[in-house]
Amino acid sequence: GPADMDPAIWAKVKDHPCYSEEAHHYFARMHVSVAPACNIQCNYCNRKYDCANESRPGVVSERLTPEQAARKVLAVAAEVPQLSVLGIAGPGDAAYDWKKTKATFDRVQSQLPDIKLCLSSNGLAMPDHVEEIVAMNIDHVTLTINTLDPEVGAKIYPWVFFRGKRHEGVEGAAILLARQMEALDMLVARGVLVKVNSVLIPGINDAGMVELNREVKARGAFLHNIMPLISDPAHGTHFGLTGQRGPTAAELRAVQDQCGDGANLMKHCRQCRADAVGMLGEDRGQEFTLDKLPETIA
Ligand code: CLF
Numbered sequence: 005g006p007a008d009m010d011p012a013i014w015a016k017v018k019d020h021p022c023y024s025e026e027a028h029h030y031f032a033r034m035h036v037s038v039a040p041a042c043n044i045q046c047n048y049c050n051r052k053y054d055c056a057n058e059s060r061p062g063v064v065s066e067r068l069t070p071e072q073a074a075r076k077v078l079a080v081a082a083e084v085p086q087l088s089v090l091g092i093a094g095p096g097d098a099a100y101d102w103k104k105t106k107a108t109f110d111r112v113q114s115q116l117p118d119i120k121l122c123l124s125s126n127g128l129a130m131p132d133h134v135e136e137i138v139a140m141n142i143d144h145v146t147l148t149i150n151t152l153d154p155e156v157g158a159k160i161y162p163w164v165f166f167r168g169k170r171h172e173g174v175e176g177a178a179i180l181l182a183r184q185m186e187a188l189d190m191l192v193a194r195g196v197l198v199k200v201n202s203v204l205i206p207g208i209n210d211a212g213m214v215e216l217n218r219e220v221k222a223r224g225a226f227l228h229n230i231m232p233l234i235s236d237p238a239h240g241t242h243f244g245l246t247g248q249r250g251p252t253a254a255e256l257r258a259v260q261d262q263c264g265d266g267a268n269l270m271k272h273c274r275q276c277r278a279d280a281v282g283m284l285g286e287d288r289g290q291e292f293t294l295d296k297l298p299e300t301i302a
């Protein structure tokens with residue numbers, strides 16, 4: 005609550021439904037799916053669908069250009085008074101597909117200067133954009149970090165694409181990890197609030213989750229959101245096809261409990277879609293599909 009929080013930080017979280025448990029009862033967020041390109045492969049992702057690092061797997065969102073997205077944000081802002089945050093969380097990686105992310109935010113900010121901007125990334129491309137993120141007044145960034153161990157990473161990420169070259173296995177996972185830690189440190193040093201998402205994958209990364217929580221917290225992450233793997237063979241992901249199961253609710257709770265008090269855990273995440281609109285847990289996206297938007301907005 006505000007009693008034990010730095011006022012400057014409180015000002016950034018008080019109306020952000022993900023960064024404040026309290027705020028999610030009163031404020032809404034929306035996502036626009038403008039960023040389809042991605043630079044890594046996660047074994048829980050089928051690239052036909054939205055990025056599973058910040059959203060529900062197995063969902064296809066309507067992809068928008070930055071211009072279409074800005075029109076949609078204006079239409080939603082006119083209808084949803086609780087709207088406080090615009091997030092870009094896919095359908096690929098918002099930092100890798102940076103030109104589209106930035107173009108969208110620039111357009112929206114020029115028309116709705118008070119809306120908070122939020123983005124989500126696997127972290128690989130993030131260090132390249134931190135200075136612009138700060139200059140654009142983006143106060144909230146999510147990094148999905150699943151392990152501190154490249155051997156474990158190799159079981160989650162078959163490859164990463166970095167500086168024009170594909171890196172497989174442990175080598176690729178080590179590059180990704182180093183960039184994630186660099187991104188986290190850079191963002192924290194500049195006062196950007198960082199939420200770390202981790203997908204809990206039983207038998208793969210669960211044993212390292214408490215250590216991961218301690219590490220990201222020590223580096224200044226504001227929140228750690230440990231999300232359950234959702235693995236459905238029908239989604240056509242590697243893990244789905246190999247029969248990897250997600251954690252039970254009790255297993256997820258056990259890991260959260262092991263992280264202990266003061267672990268800065270987010271527990272109200274609803275694993276949104278990359279085109280979600282409304283209060284958390286509510287999805288009004290179908291009211292604002294492209295065919296329903298006005299051609300121009302005065
Ligand atoms: Fe969206 Fe994510 Fe920003 Fe929130 S969602 S980009 S931080 S505005 Fe929120 Fe949805 Fe959970 Fe994400 S409930 S999936 S944590």
Ligand code: SF4
Nearest residue numbers: 042046049055056057
């Ligand atoms: Fe899929 Fe997101 Fe992973 Fe890219 S970062 S492979 S879009 S889950």
